[in-house]
Amino acid sequence: MKKKDYILNLCKNAKDASLNLIKFNASDKNEALLLISNKLTDNIQLIISENEKDLIEGKKNKLSSALLDRLKLNEERIISMSDALVKIAKFPDPIGEIEEGWKTETGLWISKVRVPIGVIAMIYESRPNVTIDAASLAIKSSNAIILRGGKEAIYSNKILAKLLREAIKESKLPNNIVQLIEYTDRAMVSELIRAKDYVDCIIPRGGKGLKNAIVENAKVPVIITGAGLCHVYVDEFADKNKVVPIVLNAKTQRTGVCNAIESLLIHSKYSIEYKKEVIDSLIDKNVEVVGCERTRKLNSKVGIAKEEDYATEYLDMKISVKIVDSIDEAINHINTYGTKHSESIITESVGSSERFLNEIDASTVYLNASTRFTDGSEFGFGGEIGISTQKLHARGPMGVKALTTTKYVVRGNGNIR
The missing domain is CATH 3.40.309.10 (Aldehyde Dehydrogenase; Chain A, domain 2)
Known part of the structure; x- marks a missing residue:
């Protein structure tokens, strides 16, 4: 694949996967989440060894102790990620949930039904655990997701994405529901946030500079998360x-x-x-x-x-x-x-x-x-894809339900206006 077509192909794959994913039921999704959970616990030392490469580079680049702590994956944190997947699998499936329903004077039955957003692009820095949190919540809510982590966590993100995709291949779900951008070029982010024909939502999670750049240049709707003063x-x-x-x-x-x-x-x-x-x-x-x-x-x-x-x-x-x-x-x-x-x-x-x-x-x-x-796990969401500080669509820790929207299903019997 030519590098110039890389983002376009990821986006097309994600769009196809998202349209296909809606056909699968809660049991299929839960099975995939449990397979991912097992992949993590079966490969703890492999994950730690890849994460160590990021930590060595981080120390060379003089990252602060706080950023190195964000970057670090140890056995306890990996097991916590695995446990969160099991919790999310036990949550009720929000897809198809009827928010409300009524009959109109013209005899139509209208239902407001919860549906996936579609394709989510997650752009984040430093914390490789976000790779698992974001992917698991996307799967549970029947969304396809494209992940773009920071260069400081590239080795960690690659191994986690590899394990994610291996588990998904063992499940019934479409292969491309989770994809990682493996290049760290900033130009790739610019392409991704303009892919309005394929991507439905951008969620940036990181520093002020990252968020400002995405908000100012994106053609895809953005949910602002995380700045915490x-x-x-x-x-x-x-x-x-x-x-x-x-x-x-x-x-x-x-x-x-x-x-x-x-x-x-x-x-x-x-x-x-x-x-x-x-x-x-x-x-x-x-x-x-x-x-x-x-x-x-x-x-x-x-x-x-x-x-x-x-x-x-x-x-x-x-x-x-x-x-x-x-x-x-x-x-x-x-x-x-x-x-x-x-x-x-x-x-x-x-x-x-x-x-x-x-x-x-x-x-x-x-x-x-x-x-x-203020944390998805502490709030009982099993994890979070981010903490929204804006007021539209979602606010606060974003769990499974925050990655859905609604549509109206209208049933008639030959009704005309």
Whole structure:
């Protein structure tokens, strides 16, 4: 195959596969998912050895520790991927589900029925587990998918895609429901996002630059996912016993992910002693803290927060802190600087909590809980293809149902208008 025809052929194959896939039932799809699950557990060492090649290259290219952590596949993570496939296989099949139905005055029976989107193109960086998450959710929702991972994970993605396709060939499903773009040329992405005759939806998952480039140049509809400038707001009525555990978990449990917090807001009336405790706890965990003048008075190690700090997704052991004088100021700050991902309030006040939960513009809002729960697995979806931060089609963690749309099925008996 000529390289110039590579993307076109993938797209044609995917379109044919998607039209064919609708003929297969839930049992056929579930069988394929279980075959993929077994392929992963049967080839753990092979996957790890290929992933090690990516890690070696990543260290040579001086990737941050957070990005290397995203890239790493170990036995525990591979088994977790395999387990997720089993969970997804047990989910109800959304295809053919009747959302609602009614009879019109003219005698027509109308049903609103759930159907696949068709062909999905998934463009992502760093995390090879997305290869499995995206493919499994696409299969369960009867979609064909074209995967284009980042060059930093090329060895990992190739072996995972190889195992995926081997399992699919052993199943009853069409061979080309999952395809990986094995070239890392950026020109290939440009072709893919313009293939409007074949691709129904683009889902980019990665850095701000990747998403902006796709949104600005795509001719195919795009679902925006993942940018995570998340906050925790400590209200004046917060329970001190909840504050430090939630803040530390949200910031330090895993820093290089989109649902980790990048900024902390604390009400000025929250006790000075307790304010100092939360700042000290972050510094004790080796988090670099930058803050406003009032924050800097709490600990001499706090650096100066510039305006851009409050608009920065660090994805690292760094956090910006601001003392605010009201919940109105906190809500305004979050709605100004946040990326509509995940936001949390710590408070025992019903009034504060209801205002925060109702007025914050984000896909997911929390009361007295860490933002780290914004995840398809944690929400019971078995995984996610991304976390949508936009408002149309899907919002929040995107599981199986988010990869479907609807059509109206109208039944008549010779009716005319």
